[in-house]
Amino acid sequence: MDQKMMRLCIRVIQPEEIKKITERNQTTRLDEYLKSLSKEEITKIMADQSAVFDIIQRLQSLLDTEYSAVYGGFYNGELISYVALTEIIDSTEGKKTNTAEIHVEVLPEYHGQGFGFEMLSRVIEMVFSETVYPFLNYTVIPSNVVSIALVEKLGGVLQEPKSYAEEMLLRTYHLNRK
Numbered sequence: 767m768d769q770k771m772m773r774l775c776i777r778v779i780q781p782e783e784i785k786k787i788t789e790r791n792q793t794t795r796l797d798e799y800l801k802s803l804s805k806e807e808i809t810k811i812m813a814d815q816s817a818v819f820d821i822i823q824r825l826q827s828l829l830d831t832e833y834s835a836v837y838g839g840f841y842n843g844e845l846i847s848y849v850a851l852t853e854i855i856d857s858t859e860g861k862k863t864n865t866a867e868i869h870v871e872v873l874p875e876y877h878g879q880g881f882g883f884e885m886l887s888r889v890i891e892m893v894f895s896e897t898v899y900p901f902l903n904y905t906v907i908p909s910n911v912v913s914i915a916l917v918e919k920l921g922g923v924l925q926e927p928k929s930y931a932e933e934m935l936l937r938t939y940h941l942n943r944k
């Protein structure tokens with residue numbers, strides 16, 4: 767990893783410490799998603815009540831998640847980013863699935879400077895060295911073009927949507943163990 771990649775000091779932090787970053791990033795996310803849909807897409811979703819319920823539930827779970835591990839990224843001593851991991855539980859069987867969802871945020875004033883890429887690539891390396899997860903799951907709404915560019919730059923592999931509702935709302939990528 768070159769010098770530019772090692773600007774952050776990364777350590778495990780307590781989930782409460784991330785509030786500062788999430789509060790400033792997430793307020794507009796649902797709005798952004800709804801604005802990104804065409805009239806046809808909205809009509810299609812509205813025609814299927816279960817899809818609407820699914821979408822709201824999944825967005826809420828993205829925003830209210832209780833993280834199982836959180837890594838903070840400090841730049842000149844300031845917490846400017848975090849990466850959170852949540853173990854995925856199989857909803858039908860209620861069992862752990864041997865993988866985790868990974869989520870990254872960077873303080874808005876530090877966007878576009880490579881910090882998201884540095885955080886994710888370094889934390890992914892740490893997680894794979896400490897676990898037996900074969901891949902990590904990365905979920906993103908279709909309008910989040912920066913997040914999509916980021917996961918694709920990291921070699922994320924886009925998964926086929928499993929259901930109609932998922933296709934309308936979220937794209938799932940796998941970040942595979944190398």
Ligand SMILES: CC(C)(COP(=O)(O)OP(=O)(O)OC[C@H]1O[C@@H](n2cnc3c(N)ncnc32)[C@H](O)[C@@H]1OP(=O)(O)O)[C@@H](O)C(=O)NCCC(=O)NCCS
Binds near residue numbers: 869882884
């Ligand atoms: C998504 C997020 C973490 C990206 O962090 P970042 O530090 O701004 O990203 P980086 O600077 O590392 O950029 C990574 C890649 O994204 C793309 N990118 C960055 N800024 C971009 C912009 N303004 N427009 C389009 N693409 C952009 C580029 O491809 C870039 O790689 P490159 O510089 O080699 O071309 C950040 O925007 C964020 O915190 N957003 C809010 C929370 C969120 O959406 N998290 C992801 C949830 S799925």
